Amino acid sequence: MESERFDIPPNCRDFNSNHLEDRRTVAIGLLKAFLKHFSPKGYKNKAWTVAVRETLSRICPTSCEANPRDPQSRKGEFLVDYCWHDWANREVGNRLLLVCESEWGTKDRFGEEVCWQEVEVDFEKLLSVKAPFKLLIFTSNFQLDEAQSREDGDFSIEYARKRLSASLECYGHHLAGEVYVFLDFPRKCHEEGVYRLFIWQSQLTAPVAFVDLSPVEDGNYLADRRLQSPDLNDSQLIKGD
Numbered sequence: 001m002e003s004e005r006f007d008i009p010p011n012c013r014d015f016n017s018n019h020l021e022d023r024r025t026v027a028i029g030l031l032k033a034f035l036k037h038f039s040p041k042g043y044k045n046k047a048w049t050v051a052v053r054e055t056l057s058r059i060c061p062t063s064c065e066a067n068p069r070d071p072q073s074r075k076g077e078f079l080v081d082y083c084w085h086d087w088a089n090r091e092v093g094n095r096l097l098l099v100c101e102s103e104w105g106t107k108d109r110f111g112e113e114v115c116w117q118e119v120e121v122d123f124e125k126l127l128s129v130k131a132p133f134k135l136l137i138f139t140s141n142f143q144l145d146e147a148q149s150r151e152d153g154d155f156s157i158e159y160a161r162k163r164l165s166a167s168l169e170c171y172g173h174h175l176a177g178e179v180y181v182f183l184d185f186p187r188k189c190h191e192e193g194v195y196r197l198f199i200w201q202s203q204l205t206a207p208v209a210f211v212d213l214s215p216v217e218d219g220n221y222l223a224d225r226r227l228q229s230p231d232l233n234d235s236q237l238i239k240g241d
Contacts, residue, residue, distance in 0.1 A: 004033075004037070004058055004059055005059060005060065005061055005062050006029065006030060006033045006059040006060070006061055007061055008026055008061055008097050008098075008132075008133070009022065009026070012026050012132060012177075013086065013095075013097060013132060014132070014177075015130075015132065015175040015176055015177050015178060016176050016177055017176045017177060017203055018177070019177075020177065020201065020203060023132070023177055023179050023201060024179070024199065024201060026133070026179075027133065027179045027181055027199055027201075028199075030059075030098075030133065030135075030181065031181060031183070031197065033059045034055055034056070034059065034135075034183075035195070037055045037058055037059065038051055038052070038055045039051060039055075045104045048102070048104065048185075049081075049102055049104075050071055050072060052081075052082065052100070052102045052137060053068065053071035053072075053081075053082055054071040056082050056084075056098075056100060057069075057071050060084055061084065061097070063086060063087075064084040064085055064086055064087065064097060064098075065084070065085040065087045066082070066083075066084060066085075067082065067083050067084075067085060068082070079096075079099070079125070079129055080099045080100060080101050080125055080126065080129060081100055081101050081102055081122075082098075082099070082100040082101075082102075083096050083098060083099045083100065083131070084096065084097045084098040085097075095130075095131075096129065096130065096131040097131060097132060097133060098131060098132075098133045098134075098135065099126055099129045099131040099133075099134050099135070100134075100135040100136075100137065101122040101123065101125055101126055101135075101136055101137070102122075102136075102137040102138070103118055103119045103121075103122040103123075103136075103137075103138050104138070104139050105118040105119050105138065105139065114138075114139055114140065114141060114153075114154050114155065114187065115152060115153060115154075116149070116150070116151055116152070116153070116154075116155040116159065116160070116163065117151060117152055119136075119138045119155075119160070120163060120167070122136070123136050123164065123167065124167065126180070127167065127168075127171050127173075130175065131178070132177060132178050132179065133178070133179050133181065134178065134179065134180045134181065135180075135181045135183065136164075136180070136181070136182050136183070137183045137184075137185070138160070138182075138183075138184055138185075139184065139185050139186060139187050140155055140156055140157045140159075140160055140184050140186050140187070140196075141154045141155065141156060141186065141187055141188055142186035142187060142188050142189040142194070143188045144156040144159075145158065146158040146159045146162065157184055157186065157196055160182075160184065161198070164182065164200075168180070168200060174202040175202065176202055176203060177201070177202065177203070178201070178202050179199060179200070179201045179202075180199065180200045180201070181197070181199050182197060182198050182199070182200075183195060183196075183197045184196040184197065
């Protein structure tokens with residue numbers, strides 16, 4: 001029986017400019033594994049947050065410890081909402097391999113408006129934490145465009161991309177090889193189970209010369225992707241150079 005545990009190979013656990021393609025492959029594999037098992041039981045924020053914890057716990061590498069240990073509780077959070085500790089390799093001092101923040105920006109994911117500021121605050125936590133893989137999960141408004149978006153209110157995926165790009169460009173302490181994975185489960189969509197995603201990777205230490213968080217598939221942002229069929233490949237992912 002095939003193991004559900006995800007694996008991050010040794011050459012992708014350190015910070016350097018080597019094995020960049022391997023790191024992208026690992027990021028793609030992480031997305032595949034997460035989307036394969038992610039299945040929220042309800043429409044409230046808590047159900048979606050618990051589903052994130054449950055999924056990441058389920059696929060946590062055997063060499064790592066998941067925090068928090070109990071997916072049903074926030075007790076045991078370390079720095080961020082969720083992380084994988086590389087506890088098996090004591091020589092590296094219990095380093096973090098994955099950090100994750102999920103922010104729905106509203107009391108009810110399918111009710112009140114999302115607030116971009118709350119999402120941005122959580123993303124800035126990921127900027128400051130050292131880990132080779134960083135995952136931000138959020139929800140935009142499928143029916144809005146960038147012009148209708150507000151910093152203190154609801155926002156579109158285009159607005160999120162612009163703000164995330166600006167934050168990545170301005171941040172002064174990137175580590176070579178670290179990979180950011182952005183996963184959006186939009187609200188007010190024409191049907192359930194839609195997700196949009198993009199990836200950014202740092203090739204050099206600061207300052208970063210170029211950041212590419214542009215749309216994929218002619219601006220479609222993978223809007224045709226469903227949780228029921230998470231079939232990803234390299235052409236469907238953004239690569240930051």
